[in-house]
Amino acid sequence: MKKIGKQSFKMANDVYIRDVYTIAGTKEGEGPLSSDIDYILSDSIWGEKTWEKCESKMQQYAVENLIKKNNLKKSDIDIMLAGDLLNQIVSSSYAARSLEIPFIGLYGACSTMALSMGVGALLIDGGFASNVVCVTSSHFCCAERQYRTPLESGGQRHMSAQWTVTGSGAVWLSNKNGNDDCPKIRNVTFGKIIDLGVTDANNMGAAMAPAFADTVRQNIIDTNFDINYDLIVSGDLGTVGKQIANKLLKEDGIDIEKKYDDCGTIIFDIDKQDVHAGGSGCGCSAVVFGSFLYKKLKKKEINTLLFTATGALHSPTVSLQGESVPGIAHSIGISN
Amino acid sequence: MKKIGKQSFKMANDVYIRDVYTIAGTKEGEGPLSSDIDYILSDSIWGEKTWEKCESKMQQYAVENLIKKNNLKKSDIDIMLAGDLLNQIVSSSYAARSLEIPFIGLYGACSTMALSMGVGALLIDGGFASNVVCVTSSHFCCAERQYRTPLESGGQRHMSAQWTVTGSGAVWLSNKNGNDDCPKIRNVTFGKIIDLGVTDANNMGAAMAPAFADTVRQNIIDTNFDINYDLIVSGDLGTVGKQIANKLLKEDGIDIEKKYDDCGTIIFDIDKQDVHAGGSGCGCSAVVFGSFLYKKLKKKEINTLLFTATGALHSPTVSLQGESVPGIAHSIGISN
Numbered sequence: 001m002k003k004i005g006k007q008s009f010k011m012a013n014d015v016y017i018r019d020v021y022t023i024a025g026t027k028e029g030e031g032p033l034s035s036d037i038d039y040i041l042s043d044s045i046w047g048e049k050t051w052e053k054c055e056s057k058m059q060q061y062a063v064e065n066l067i068k069k070n071n072l073k074k075s076d077i078d079i080m081l082a083g084d085l086l087n088q089i090v091s092s093s094y095a096a097r098s099l100e101i102p103f104i105g106l107y108g109a110c111s112t113m114a115l116s117m118g119v120g121a122l123l124i125d126g127g128f129a130s131n132v133v134c135v136t137s138s139h140f141c142c143a144e145r146q147y148r149t150p151l152e153s154g155g156q157r158h159m160s161a162q163w164t165v166t167g168s169g170a171v172w173l174s175n176k177n178g179n180d181d182c183p184k185i186r187n188v189t190f191g192k193i194i195d196l197g198v199t200d201a202n203n204m205g206a207a208m209a210p211a212f213a214d215t216v217r218q219n220i221i222d223t224n225f226d227i228n229y230d231l232i233v234s235g236d237l238g239t240v241g242k243q244i245a246n247k248l249l250k251e252d253g254i255d256i257e258k259k260y261d262d263c264g265t266i267i268f269d270i271d272k273q274d275v276h277a278g279g280s281g282c283g284c285s286a287v288v289f290g291s292f293l294y295k296k297l298k299k300k301e302i303n304t305l306l307f308t309a310t311g312a313l314h315s316p317t318v319s320l321q322g323e324s325v326p327g328i329a330h331s332i333g334i335s336n
Numbered sequence: 337m338k339k340i341g342k343q344s345f346k347m348a349n350d351v352y353i354r355d356v357y358t359i360a361g362t363k364e365g366e367g368p369l370s371s372d373i374d375y376i377l378s379d380s381i382w383g384e385k386t387w388e389k390c391e392s393k394m395q396q397y398a399v400e401n402l403i404k405k406n407n408l409k410k411s412d413i414d415i416m417l418a419g420d421l422l423n424q425i426v427s428s429s430y431a432a433r434s435l436e437i438p439f440i441g442l443y444g445a446c447s448t449m450a451l452s453m454g455v456g457a458l459l460i461d462g463g464f465a466s467n468v469v470c471v472t473s474s475h476f477c478c479a480e481r482q483y484r485t486p487l488e489s490g491g492q493r494h495m496s497a498q499w500t501v502t503g504s505g506a507v508w509l510s511n512k513n514g515n516d517d518c519p520k521i522r523n524v525t526f527g528k529i530i531d532l533g534v535t536d537a538n539n540m541g542a543a544m545a546p547a548f549a550d551t552v553r554q555n556i557i558d559t560n561f562d563i564n565y566d567l568i569v570s571g572d573l574g575t576v577g578k579q580i581a582n583k584l585l586k587e588d589g590i591d592i593e594k595k596y597d598d599c600g601t602i603i604f605d606i607d608k609q610d611v612h613a614g615g616s617g618c619g620c621s622a623v624v625f626g627s628f629l630y631k632k633l634k635k636k637e638i639n640t641l642l643f644t645a646t647g648a649l650h651s652p653t654v655s656l657q658g659e660s661v662p663g664i665a666h667s668i669g670i671s672n
Contacts, residue, residue: 002463003414007438009464050657078339079526086651087423089443093529093649097662102343102526104455105649105664107425107441119440119455126462127338128345146653190415190438193429313429313441315422317482321386326433328441 002125005222007215008189008331015121016182017297017334018131018172020290021066023058025140025166028279028287031268036291037167038065044141044166052086055139055168058283059084059095062170063135070172077101078129081120083112084137084282085164086146091137101133109311110208110236111191112136113169113286114330117307118188120173121332130175137168138281147201147316158202162238162264162280163273169286171294183297183305187223187333191215193313195326201319205241205264205277208310211327212237213248216308219331220254227333230302232256233293234329235285235309236264238277263288263309285309297336304335338461341558343551344525344667351457352518353633353670354467354508356626357402359394361476361502364615364623367604372627373503374401380477380502388422391475391504394619395420395431398506399471406508413437413508414465417456419448420473420618421500423482427473437469445647446544446572447527448472449505449622450666453643454524456509457668466511473504474617483537483652494538498574498600498616499609505622507630519633519641523559523669527551529649531662537655541577541600541613544646547663548573549584552644555667556590563669566638568592569629570665571621571645572600574613599624599645621645633672640671 004010022037029040039061041054048054059082067074080099082092083106096103108115116134123129141151143164149155173185194214198207212234237245242262249256263285264278279288289307296302314325340346358373365376375397377390384390395418403410416435418428419442432439444451452470459465477487479500485491509521530550534543548570573581578598585592599621600614615624625643632638650661 003465006411012463050654052654052657075342083443087653088445088649088651090649090651090654093662093664094654094659097529097531100528103529103664104451104526105443107419107443109424115440122459122462122464126458126464127348128458128462129339190440192436193433193439195433313424313426315424315426317423318386318388318426318430321388323430326429328429328439 007218008222010187011125013125015124015185016174016177018174018178018182020171020294021062022169022287022290023062024287033291051139051141055091055137056094058168059091059135059137062168066170077131077133079132081116082135083107111309111311111330112282114309114332117332118330121185124175132173135170136282136286138164138283140164140166159276160203160240162277163275164281165279165284167283167287169290183334183336186335189219189331191329193326193328197324199324204312205238207312207325208327209241209244211329212245212310215329215331227304229306230304232260232306234262236280237262238264240277307332343554344558346523347461349461351460351521352510352513354510354514354518356507356630357398358505358623358626359398360623369627387475387477391427391473392430394504395427395471395473398504402506413467413469415468417452418471419443447645447647447664447666448618450645450668453668454666457521460511468509471506472618472622474500474619476500476502495612496539496576498613499611500617501615501620503619503623505626519670519672522671525555525667527665529662529664533660535660540648541574543648543661544663545577545580547665548581548646551665551667563640565640565642568596568642570598572616573598574600576613643668
């Protein structure tokens with residue numbers, strides 16, 4: 001049995017993170033990760049007629065370029081695991097349409113990058129696949145009009161609100177190592193849904209922080225402190241949620257503050273880029289993982305990482321019906 | 337390697353379909369499966385304030401009753417795999433909120449029941465889980481207002497349109513057999529996205545039939561005609577898509593007509609219930625599998641089944657943007 005503890009899985013076989021490809025919007029390209037993102041768009045539409053088509057094209061482009069730069073063929077990829085924020089995850093399904101790879105659609109809101117890497121790791125560890133691609137995306141303009149207000153209305157943004165990242169990241173997982181010695185997924189913790197009753201849809205960080213704390217705690221307990229992580233990263237709690245996460249874990253006697261960071265605060269220069277609480281969206285943790293965290297692992301600046309993407313699983317419809325915002329977080333334990 | 341052929345997986349270990357629980361709406365309860373559905377609602381709201389809350393309650397009730405009738409505890413279930421048609425799959429996440437089971441959210445539109453059983457089977461076969469619950473749902477009233485027009489507008493329905501089933505089905509997969517000798521999942525084929533350019537969002541059957549034909553053909557080729565299926569069931573092409581599916585497979589030299597049926601035509605009395613092309617929705621294949629197909633297997637009326645649920649992966653937004661409707665289908669090969 002590869003399950004350990006209540007919610008976690010330890011890899012019995014090697015699951016390598018072979019390579020990544022990231023693409024992001026103009027604003028993200030002006031942020032701290034500028035030189036590490038593989039491709040930066042010069043506008044929000046990229047020659048398409050709609051933002052939705054632009055988002056889908058980003059996912060497709062990320063997967064195609066990940067395949068191309070590694071001299072793979074599409075048929076080398078056994079399964080594509082993908083998801084995004086748009087209704088009916090259309091960015092993913094339209095991206096997958098031209099890729100002709102068996103497709104598993106996932107929905108975990110902004111946690112989807114970790115969710116896809118978790119399911120992908122299990123498929124490789126279990127001997128079902130040799131190579132999988134995990135990909136997610138988000139686009140500020142589509143997300144605003146779907147979740148909040150259309151951009152044209154020029155609404156004032158709340159200070160606790162996060163800025164949905166325009167971007168996509170694709171990750172290649174494989175049962176074979178590369179010549180350059182790739183990091184491995186060591187464990188996976190799938191989260192439970194945690195809902196402490198936050199009803200403010202402009203404060204996703206507060207809604208998701210308890211789920212982050214719960215999954216991180218469970219990962220540490222289930223793996224029996226197996227790995228002393230150099231870095232623990234949430235994606236994406238933003239400045240508000242980050243503080244709450246630190247506090248909640250400290251209350252449980254787990255102090256991660258000195259080695260803890262958040263994708264939403266990494267991708268933007270919070271003070272200068274007017275993003276309020278930081279970045280968010282399926283594309284945020286995907287781009288930060290691909291352009292920043294993975295490179296840190298490859299350069300041995302860190303040797304172990306707990307990548308814990310977080311998602312808020314509400315919809316605008318049920319929010320209007322008075323529902324609170326349930327959060328979820330999935331953890332991926334990685335080491336060199 | 338457990339992958340066989342291009343897109344399929346053969347179980348190396350036993351994956352038992354231990355039990356099912358189904359719940360459905362009033363109209364479905366007046367159809368041919370009336371006496372086989374575990375619980376039938378007496379109205380469309382079930383004491384809730386909104387249809388969305390009613391749908392979520394159905395999923396929760398299905399899982400809770402599946403657990404209860406088998407004398408299980410929630411903690412016996414390693415993972416819950418769930419999805420539905422509502423934006424951000426809120427029926428599933430709000431149902432999972434109170435269940436406290438690690439949660440993997442999936443989106444495959446009406447193919448989600450097969451998708452969840454496919455991923456669940458792999459997790460059990462790979463030794464990651466002992467027990468998983470797969471659950472999906474749909475609700476006519478929520479689906480109409482989200483995908484088409486609000487019921488209050490009293491729009492005329494197209495003759496090729498399908499009637500979204502109000503219902504939910506939960507399936508318990510386990511690595512252990514029951515005393516009553518349960519059917520086993522033998523193989524899984526994850527589909528590719530197939531889009532032949534259908535832009536009529538009122539003709540989902542036509543949009544999904546090519547994906548059904550593609551996945552069934554791939555299952556047969558990949559498994560090397562391993563199982564001579566007593567019954568091949570699509571979910572849910574309706575009367576229009578069923579004809580197209582038969583035709584497409586015949587053109588490929590595969591004649592399944594005599595042993596082929598469709599969940600959308602099984603759940604309703606097409607001639608009497610005014611459902612036009614038949615049933616659809618994530619709940620349709622879930623309810624038909626749980627109340628009809630699974631019972632046929634248990635009673636040995638059939639000994640082998642290829643359950644191939646189909647999904648249309650468009651969204652109203654991209655349909656308005658002129659996009660065609662991509663289809664997908666996932667196959668689950670089952671035998672006693």
